[in-house]
Amino acid sequence: MKQRGAGSYLAFDLGASSGRAVLGTLDGSVMRMDEIHRFHTPILEENDHLYWDVEALWSDMRTALTKAFSATKELRSISVDSWAVDYVPLDADGNALRNPYCYRDRRTAGRLDTAIRVAGGADALYDRTGIQFLPFNTLPQVIADIEDEPDVVRATATRLLIAEYFLYRLSGIKVAEATMASTTQLVDARSGEWASSLIAAAGDDEKRWPPIVRCGSVLGPMLPALLHDGVREQPVILATCAHDTAAAVAAVPASPGRHWAFISSGTWSLVGAELDAAVLTRDAREAGFTNEAGLDGSVRFLSNRAGMWVLEECRREWAAQHTTLSHDELMQAAETALSMGAVVDLNAAPFAERGGMIGKLAAACGQSGIPLPSTVGETARLILESLAASHADALDELSSLTGTVIDDVHIVGGGAMNDLLNQLTALRSGRRILAGPEEATVLGNLLVQARTLGDLPPGVSVREAARSSTRIREFTPRTGALSSSAASLAL
Numbered sequence: 001m002k003q004r005g006a007g008s009y010l011a012f013d014l015g016a017s018s019g020r021a022v023l024g025t026l027d028g029s030v031m032r033m034d035e036i037h038r039f040h041t042p043i044l045e046e047n048d049h050l051y052w053d054v055e056a057l058w059s060d061m062r063t064a065l066t067k068a069f070s071a072t073k074e075l076r077s078i079s080v081d082s083w084a085v086d087y088v089p090l091d092a093d094g095n096a097l098r099n100p101y102c103y104r105d106r107r108t109a110g111r112l113d114t115a116i117r118v119a120g121g122a123d124a125l126y127d128r129t130g131i132q133f134l135p136f137n138t139l140p141q142v143i144a145d146i147e148d149e150p151d152v153v154r155a156t157a158t159r160l161l162i163a164e165y166f167l168y169r170l171s172g173i174k175v176a177e178a179t180m181a182s183t184t185q186l187v188d189a190r191s192g193e194w195a196s197s198l199i200a201a202a203g204d205d206e207k208r209w210p211p212i213v214r215c216g217s218v219l220g221p222m223l224p225a226l227l228h229d230g231v232r233e234q235p236v237i238l239a240t241c242a243h244d245t246a247a248a249v250a251a252v253p254a255s256p257g258r259h260w261a262f263i264s265s266g267t268w269s270l271v272g273a274e275l276d277a278a279v280l281t282r283d284a285r286e287a288g289f290t291n292e293a294g295l296d297g298s299v300r301f302l303s304n305r306a307g308m309w310v311l312e313e314c315r316r317e318w319a320a321q322h323t324t325l326s327h328d329e330l331m332q333a334a335e336t337a338l339s340m341g342a343v344v345d346l347n348a349a350p351f352a353e354r355g356g357m358i359g360k361l362a363a364a365c366g367q368s369g370i371p372l373p374s375t376v377g378e379t380a381r382l383i384l385e386s387l388a389a390s391h392a393d394a395l396d397e398l399s400s401l402t403g404t405v406i407d408d409v410h411i412v413g414g415g416a417m418n419d420l421l422n423q424l425t426a427l428r429s430g431r432r433i434l435a436g437p438e439e440a441t442v443l444g445n446l447l448v449q450a451r452t453l454g455d456l457p458p459g460v461s462v463r464e465a466a467r468s469s470t471r472i473r474e475f476t477p478r479t480g481a482l483s484s485s486a487a488s489l490a491l
Contacts, residue, residue, distance in 0.1 A: 007074035009453075010235070011445035012061060013244065014082035014162060016267045017041055017312065019057060021064030022439070023071060024446035029460045029468040031446050033439060036071060037064035043102055050102035050354070052162070054088060058169060062226075069228040076233070077449045078170060078222060079240040081247045081441055082163035083267075084183035085138045089145075089156040094174075097152050100162065103136035104354055107148065111140035115185070118201040123282060128198060130189035130278045130291030131182075132304055138184035139202065146203045159208050163242035170226065171237035173219040174210040179246035179300075181212045182293035189278045189291050215241050215295055216452040240448035241295060244441045245270050245302075250295040251437060251444035252410045253467035260408040261398055262302075263391055263425070264440070265415020267309045271394035272302025273402060287397045295448065295462065301402065303394045306346035308415060311383045313357035318376060325376065333377030334384055335420050342370045343386040381420075388424035395429050409433050412440035419475075426475040433475040443469060 009024045021037040039060035042053040068075055089097045101107065112135045119125035122133070131137060138161075145153050160168055161180050168174050181187050181194075188195045192212065199206045217239045227234065241247035245264050252274075254260045264270040278291035278299050287303070294300045315330065325333065344364040351360060361379065365372050373379040399406050409431050411422055416435040426433040437443050447462045447469075456465055 007076040007233070008068075008072045009076055009446050009449040010064075010068050010078045011442045011449070012064070012078070012080040012166065013247075013442045013445060014057065014080065014166070015041060015244065016083050019060065020442065021061070021068065022442045022446070023068060024442075024450070026450050026455055029457050029465045031443060031450070031465060031469045033442060033446065034071075036067045039063075044099060049107065050105040051099035052086065052102055054096065054099055054162075054165065058166065061166060061169075065226060066228065069231055073231060074233055075231070075235040076453055076455075077236045077238050079238045079445055079449050080163045080166045080170070081240065081242055081244045081445050082161075082166075084161070084180060084243050084245075085136055085141065087138065087141070087159045087161045088165045089152060090158045090160060090174075091155050092157040094158070094168070096165075097155055100165075101141065103141075104352065105136075106353070107144045108135045108140045111135065111143045111147075112137070114143050115139045115202065118203075119198055122285065125185075125198075126282075126285040127280050128188060128195055129185045130280050131185040132288050132290035133285070134304065139186055139198075142186070142204055143202055153204075156208055158210055160210065161242070164210070164239070167219060167237060167239055167242070170222055171219040172223055173237070175213045175217070175219065175239055176210050177217070177239040177242035178212055178214050179293045179295075180242035182291075183243055187212070189280060192293065213239055215239070215246070215293075216448055218452065236453070238449055238452055240445050240452070243292070246292065246294050246300060247442075247444035247448070248412050248440040249274060249300055249444070250448060250462055251440040251466040251470075252412055252463065253434075253437070253470045253472060254408070254410060254463060255467070258407045259404050260410055261395060261406045263409060263411045263415070264413045265307060265411050265418070265421070266413040267307050267312070269305040269307040269387065269391060269394075269415070270300075270302050271305055271391055271398065272300055273398055273404070273406075275299045275301045275402065279401060281401075284401050287401060289397070289401060295444075301398070303397065305390045305394055306351055306387065308387075310346050310351050310357055310361075311380060313354065314361075314379060314383070317358050323376060330376070330380050331418065331420055333375070334380035337375060337377035337381040339385060340365075340370050340373060340378065340382050342368065343389040344368060344370065344382065345390075346383070346386045347390060384418075384421050385424055387421060388428040391425045392428035392430075395431065406431060411435045412437060414438055416440075422473075422475045426477050430477045432477075435473045435475065437466070437470040440466075
């Protein structure tokens, strides 16, 4: 019998900006992580549309597999997580009919109105699916396909969401993992199954969607063609939490007995709490909250807010103007910059679209009577203060909708490393912020793999193992305005 925890697990974490492959090795209840490959997530711009280059991603994943097999001959399992809502249409032979559209593509403009109409109204659609009304949800995307690409739809035998598409490339098995499927606005929030009548009302066929499987499902061995010489064991392909936010929330190192919320901070800021049941009220819908599946049948009740996307777009524009700053240099500039004394609404529709971000900020400042930032540092600080204000508003709404006083706010993901944003969020929200792990998505992916294979120590949960594997930093509210001095941010 294989010794408990012997061997390694491989997690592919595909983000909207970059992807990574991480090897995990269990040491008691601690998951040791080693990033073996990091790669860009390429967006293709063709014929005025935005697509994800899935073949480029697959090439990088194959490179990562080579590195993984070189690093260990005992690779126990592999899983993939990714962003939500986008999908690859496959023909009857399992071949991709086209690259998947990027959710930031403008083709879905106006399609949400159609989705609401065919569902029988906004209340009916939310009561059925519990999903926040966003123009790029999978449901509006499918309606766009039906209206704009009927030939592609007729040829589509199966649609696979991004993580599950690569799980299919690894295993040959087509599934929709529950945490990912729940984000589509095509799943019944109560039953967890495809909402057949809604899909039909939209003009689609439920048969184009694969069976929904629970988080932690074993799909089967990796396809033999992908194995490398000298490999002692054929790794198992697992569907863990395919949705990256679900994987991150699984790894929130919350302590028992305390009321906690989470902010998964990255390209987006997902602000929410883990509940036992969906909240399907009109108040929740009007506040823009969504109900998505989590680990072990939990519900991630959250608000999808603007995240670091706005700052990253500004960095892209600055680089085009030959002003290139590292992340640390940009944060130092923001820390020492003067505050504008006000914030802008980064959740406004224009900020979700690519391009012209600096101009959009200037326009928002002008409309609100806010002084225009004159330096890169002032612009970055305005963005971070605006993000912190958005976090605080979402936390207040979350507390009101759930009737819960939130003790702790766990910030996980890349934003957990941003001390200035963490401190600003603590100040704005008046709550204790606990930052870490920054690699929560990968950690959750790996720990669910270990649990699925029975490798966690007896009685140790995924969350307990996450606490053992994480260094947590604390940020507390302070009285008065935050000084522009970097020294004032020291804890």
